[in-house]
Amino acid sequence: MLTHIVFDADETLLDLRSAVTGGLEAVLGRMRQLDPAAAEVTLGDLESDWDAVFDGMSAAPVAEIRRAALTRSVARAGLDEHLDAIADLFFERRYALTRPFPDVLPALATLRRHHTLGFATNGNSRAERCGLAGEFAFEVYAHEDGLPKKPAPEFFGAVVAAAGVAPDRIVHVGDSPAHDVVAARRAGHRAVWLNRAGLPRPADLPADAEIATVTELAAVVAELSAG
Ligand SMILES: [Mg+2]
CATH class of the missing domain: 1.20.120 (Four Helix Bundle (Hemerythrin (Met), subunit A))
Known part of the structure; x- marks a missing residue:
């Protein structure tokens, strides 16, 4: 689940x-x-x-x-x-x-009905400065309190601590094969690769699913939860 x-x-x-x-x-x-x-x-x-x-x-x-x-x-x-x-x-x-892609806010509103949403970044895109104020139950930023960047295991440890659930209850979603899929899977999360640009899928990418927009995520997460 x-x-x-x-x-x-x-x-x-x-x-x-x-x-x-x-x-x-x-x-x-x-x-x-x-x-x-x-x-x-x-x-x-x-x-x-x-x-x-x-x-x-x-x-x-x-x-x-x-x-x-x-x-x-x-x-x-x-x-x-x-x-x-x-x-x-x-x-x-x-x-x-810096603003959300057009699919983002409607998708977050849908996903929030059944899931707790978090935000976890290596960069300096503060949610509240980028059109995402109030969208997340928790936010994790590399370099706060010395937290190393993804793909460091410590970063995902901070995500688990912020979520307050076991790693396998979390699905991580992102565009970086190395940071958001490989490292997230290594940390015990499920991982969805967001491929907005239609790039070729890297060989052996351990993604549980691949999507082109976050609109597709609700159906994908329902399927992963059931499986
Ligand atoms: Mg990214």
Whole structure:
């Protein structure tokens, strides 16, 4: 019997990619206001600054990774002294633009009738800042109280503690095969892979089910509960 449904945030419930793009466009606009020479800097450059720092910092808080990326970006136009203001601008736009995918709020309303819902993220998408205030019975954020990110077992231990039920009563739902399926299964949860983009399913992915929208989840969870 599955009693709890726990959701990943970014790219599962929240359309983060377009929000990040909007944040970076605002950064680029401000850089060009501050120095016309920044006209040569492109959105692709700013995106590559994230890629350049991510691998060396993947366990760090996302806000720190973003600041490191923006440090490289402002340096492209000699605007290092404006880093704090530009980082503030990025986060203001990123949060203002981060909203649930259209299928999310109706699906959560349906699922809540029979299940307790939780929110569990490695990122810095606070539910209340991203259009999801009051939607969840509990929220788990990596880096709060030193909690390591998924796929660490400790992260899922915190989810179990917050849920207050045995791991096998929980189904974890998310877009990351490694974090939301493999690691969740290893922690004793059921796992549903949300594949919004229609990507090829990774070989040997131990998902209990695969869905393309969260609208499909109620039927899938009913089936897993019965099985
Ligand atoms: Mg995700």
